[in-house]
Amino acid sequence: xxxxxxxxxxxxxxxxxxxxxxxxxxxxxxxxxxxxxxxxxxxxxxxxxxxxxxxxxxxxxxxxxxxxxxxxxxxxxxxxxxxxxxxxxxxxxxxxxxxxxxxxxxxxxxxxxxxxxxxxxxxxxxxxxxxxxxxxxxxxxxxxxxxxxxxxxxxxxxxxxxxxxxxxxxxxxxxxxxxxxxxxxxxxxxxxxxxxxxxxxxxxxxxxxxxxxxxxxxxxxxxxxxxxxxxxxxxxxxxxxxxxxxxxxxxxxxxxxxxxxxxxxxxxxxxxxxxxxxxxxxxxxxxxxxxxxxxxxxxxxxxxxxxxxxxxxxxxxxxxxx
Numbered sequence: 001x002x003x004x005x006x007x008x009x010x011x012x013x014x015x016x017x018x019x020x021x022x023x024x025x026x027x028x029x030x031x032x033x034x035x036x037x038x039x040x041x042x043x044x045x046x047x048x049x050x051x052x053x054x055x056x057x058x059x060x061x062x063x064x065x066x067x068x069x070x071x072x073x074x075x076x077x078x079x080x081x082x083x084x085x086x087x088x089x090x091x092x093x094x095x096x097x098x099x100x101x102x103x104x105x106x107x108x109x110x111x112x113x114x115x116x117x118x119x120x121x122x123x124x125x126x127x128x129x130x131x132x133x134x135x136x137x138x139x140x141x142x143x144x145x146x147x148x149x150x151x152x153x154x155x156x157x158x159x160x161x162x163x164x165x166x167x168x169x170x171x172x173x174x175x176x177x178x179x180x181x182x183x184x185x186x187x188x189x190x191x192x193x194x195x196x197x198x199x200x201x202x203x204x205x206x207x208x209x210x211x212x213x214x215x216x217x218x219x220x221x222x223x224x225x226x227x228x229x230x231x232x233x234x235x236x237x238x239x240x241x242x243x244x245x246x247x248x249x250x251x252x253x254x255x256x257x258x259x260x261x262x263x264x265x266x267x268x269x270x271x272x273x274x275x276x277x278x279x280x281x282x283x284x285x286x287x288x289x290x291x292x293x294x295x296x297x298x299x300x301x302x303x304x305x306x307x308x309x310x311x312x313x314x315x316x317x318x319x320x321x322x
Contacts, residue, residue, distance in 0.1 A: 002101035002316050009107035012315040013308065015147045018115035019122075021063065023280060025307045026119060026246065030277025033059040036302045038253055041227075049074040052087075056302035063314070065094035067306025071105050083139060084203070085109055091309040101313035105305070106139070112308045113300060114143035116246065116276070117199060117221035120296035122151040123279050124244060124286050125219035129197040130155040135188060135208065135232070136201035137161035137170035140223055144199040145174060145182075152197060158183045160191040162202075189213050200224055200232045207234040214241075219287075220295045225257050233295075235261035241295035242288060243272050244279065250299040257297055 004012070028034055036056040043050045054069040071087030078084055087105035092098065121129070130153050134141050137159055148154060157174070159182050161167040167184045174180040185191035192198060192213045202208065202224040211234055214220065220241065225231040238261045245251040251258050251272060261267045274284035276296065287294050 004103035026277035054302035063310035114147035118147040133195035140201035231256035239266040
């Protein structure tokens, strides 16, 4: 059995490869080739954190079989210099069921989440979108900048963070690692002004994006707010957008960004246009017009972790037997 740490996962799973793997994952999900329950969340009353488990089976060739992600979320970790999410992804030999590999889940999650947003951007954003606003300067804010640069030519990048020092660190990182010049925005509205591509990657519990702040025709990847009690967008922002999701089932059960406007009567249960996989399969045309605002709500699916895990395990085995 392979044990792969954070550094090995990042080395073996570049975002360019992950984009292709995640496009296939979303196609298989919407084609009915994936068996997975909604994730199980354990929140002990004596704990500040939680444990999430996400089992999955993927049918078809290639990166297919049983997989599992177990992830602990510890709110205190960023202050300790650790990731908010800590855990493992496991994949099992498709023939024997023996554990094939155990790997760092934080590295998988960072890459696969941004890669799916890149797939959504390529499918839904205007082809000339390149004025990027990133809300949040953490792990996902960084991985999303890396992924957006793969699928669109970026002409301008702005970042906003609640902590100015974190935004400054983000700017220095982007210049050093990606050779990208990033402007630090003083507030969310300034970051969004004129942006035709937006990635929201915060841990906000309450809306930070208000009506009238998003440019007409923009595409939004809404990545934070991955629980029913958290959201990043005001209800009317969602109501005015063409909404696409990774999973209708997950979005209905787990997305605060969608459940809030539904409860307020601003949208109906049919407000979601399609799953991303349905667009990739040609079952839905995606964006309807140039001035339409598209919104991809990402919750994260076990199939994404499982197929990522199989890719990383295969890459590690091929490297060790070369």
